[in-house]
Amino acid sequence: MREWDAYDRKLLALLQEDALATAEDLARDVALSPSAIARRIRRMREDGTIVADRAVVSERIGPFLSAMVDIQLDRHALAPVGQLLSRLEARPEVQVVLEVAGPFDLLLLVVVPDMDAFNAFADSALADDPAVRRYETRFVKKRRKFTTAWPLDLAK
Amino acid sequence: MREWDAYDRKLLALLQEDALATAEDLARDVALSPSAIARRIRRMREDGTIVADRAVVSERIGPFLSAMVDIQLDRHALAPVGQLLSRLEARPEVQVVLEVAGPFDLLLLVVVPDMDAFNAFADSALADDPAVRRYETRFVKKRRKFTTAWPLDLAK
DNA sequence: GTTGAAACTTAGTTTCC
DNA sequence: GGAAACTAAGTTTCAAC
Numbered sequence: 608m609r610e611w612d613a614y615d616r617k618l619l620a621l622l623q624e625d626a627l628a629t630a631e632d633l634a635r636d637v638a639l640s641p642s643a644i645a646r647r648i649r650r651m652r653e654d655g656t657i658v659a660d661r662a663v664v665s666e667r668i669g670p671f672l673s674a675m676v677d678i679q680l681d682r683h684a685l686a687p688v689g690q691l692l693s694r695l696e697a698r699p700e701v702q703v704v705l706e707v708a709g710p711f712d713l714l715l716l717v718v719v720p721d722m723d724a725f726n727a728f729a730d731s732a733l734a735d736d737p738a739v740r741r742y743e744t745r746f747v748k749k750r751r752k753f754t755t756a757w758p759l760d761l762a763k
Numbered sequence: 764m765r766e767w768d769a770y771d772r773k774l775l776a777l778l779q780e781d782a783l784a785t786a787e788d789l790a791r792d793v794a795l796s797p798s799a800i801a802r803r804i805r806r807m808r809e810d811g812t813i814v815a816d817r818a819v820v821s822e823r824i825g826p827f828l829s830a831m832v833d834i835q836l837d838r839h840a841l842a843p844v845g846q847l848l849s850r851l852e853a854r855p856e857v858q859v860v861l862e863v864a865g866p867f868d869l870l871l872l873v874v875v876p877d878m879d880a881f882n883a884f885a886d887s888a889l890a891d892d893p894a895v896r897r898y899e900t901r902f903v904k905k906r907r908k909f910t911t912a913w914p915l916d917l918a919k
Numbered sequence: 920g921t922t923g924a925a926a927c928t929t930a931g932t933t934t935c936c
Numbered sequence: 937g938g939a940a941a942c943t944a945a946g947t948t949t950c951a952a953c
Contacts, residue, residue, distance in 0.1 A: 611824065616824075619818065619820050619824065622817075622818035622820075623817055623818050623819075623820060624815070624817065625815065625816060625817070626782055626783070626816040626817050626818040627782070627816045629929085629930060629931085630930075630931075631929095631930080639937075639938090640937070640938050640939080641930090641931090641938090642931090642932085642933095642937080642938060642939070642940095643937050643938070645930085645931060645932075646932090646937085649931085649932080655821055655823075656820065656821055656823070656824065657818045657819065657820060657821070658819045658820065658821050659780070659781065659818075659819040660781060660782040660783045660816060660817070660818050660819070661778075661779055661780065661781070661782050661816070661817060661819060661910075661911060661912065662775065662778035662779050662782040662813045662815075662816050663779075663813065663814045663815040663816070663817060663911050664775050664778075664779060664812065664813060664814065664912075664913055664915075665811055665812055665813070665814050666913075667811075667812070668767065668772075668775065668812065668913060668915065669913070671913065673861075675861070675863060675870060692907060695907075695908075696907055696908045699912070699914040699916060700914045701908060702908070702909070702910050702911070702912070703908060703909050703910075704906075704907035704908040704909075705829075705831070705903050705904075705905070705906055705907065705909075706903070706904040706905040706907060707831060707901045707902065707903055707904060708901055708902045708903075708904055709901045711901075714831060714901075718913065718914060719914070745863045745864055745865045745867075745870075746863065746864045747861050747862070747863055747864075748861075748862040748863060748864055749861070749862040750860075750861055751848060751851075751852055751860035751861065751862060752851075752852045752857060752858070752859060752860040753858070753859050753860075753861075753911060754817070754858050754859075754911075755817060755819050755858070755909060755910075755911060756817065756820075756855070756858070757820055757822075757824060757825070757827065757874065758855040758856045758874060758875070759820075759824065760855065785944085785945060785946085786945075786946075787944095787945080795922080795923090796922070796923045796924080797923090797945090797946090798922080798923060798924075798925095798946090798947085798948095799921075799922055799923070801945085801946060801947075802921085802922090802947090804946095805946085805947080
């Protein structure tokens with residue numbers, strides 16, 4: 608894949624904030640014509656530089672209960688761990704799955720309608736899993752910030 | 764604000780996956796005409812049901828180093844905590860800020876170009892802050908899943 | 920008050936230089 | 937890459953329910 612120049616990076620930074628910005632809008636911040644801008648964006652969507660464009664829905668659509676779950680794995684078996692990861696990623700209530708360094712191996716952000724649903728999730732997705740040695744839950748009191756935007760001004 | 768009916772919820776679920784889907788596309792999954800669909804979406808963008816539409820950029824744009832930072836606050840002063848939160852939220856390298864229950868008060872997901880940049884961040888944003896009692900860092904080995912989509916099929 | 924169809928307008932795509 | 941012609945999608949209007 609080709610590299611990204613300063614124009615591409617600027618366009619990506621702007622589209623991370625507003626994926627619906629028109630090429631004409633973007634031309635105010637990027638010194639290219641609307642057609643050149645549209646062409647670059649189209650190419651970046653095609654080649655996977657832009658993975659997806661997602662609407663961010665207000666938390667008011669809830670109510671939701673969010674929880675951070677730290678998981679310690681039983682590392683002796685590799686296959687069960689892969690299966691656990693696949694199942695967790697497939698769950699719509701799991702927004703985040705991170706492999707981390709330290710005493711815990713996996714970090715989850717789980718979002719469910721209420722505490723009953725959380726218990727149901729923990730029972731069905733974690734409790735009896737052979738790959739899970741133990742897990743700890745911390746409930747989220749407030750989401751202050753949650754964005755997928757990369758800090759492109761700082762990168763590289 | 765008005766409530767959301769089953770059509771709205773379905774549209775939101777679809778737009779969370781693809782914010783660029785056309786009204787005609789969506790009409791295949793929602794039993795409304797393209798004009799009714801376009802109208803509902805427009806209203807939900809205006810009234811704040813849809814907070815934003817963001818391009819998700821591939822991690823290949825990096826390289827990036829991500830870290831989870833658990834923060835324990837000095838709770839005695841409220842004002843410094845508010846200032847800390849404002850400053851953290853304003854930082855582009857901070858993707859996530861959660862207030863959580865338990866021994867730690869704040870949970871951050873920080874993304875930077877490299878370890879030097881992480882140390883610079885920790886020094887400038889955390890080390891000398893009067894609201895921060897202590898913090899612990901866990902580096903992210905791999906991002907398996909990271910989405911802002913709510914599980915709308917489960918909600919309510 | 921909301922739908923669906925048609926006219927209208929705006930934005931993206933293609934072609935050419 | 938930029939400009940113009942072309943195509944496609946969103947917006948507005950309006951009649952019907």
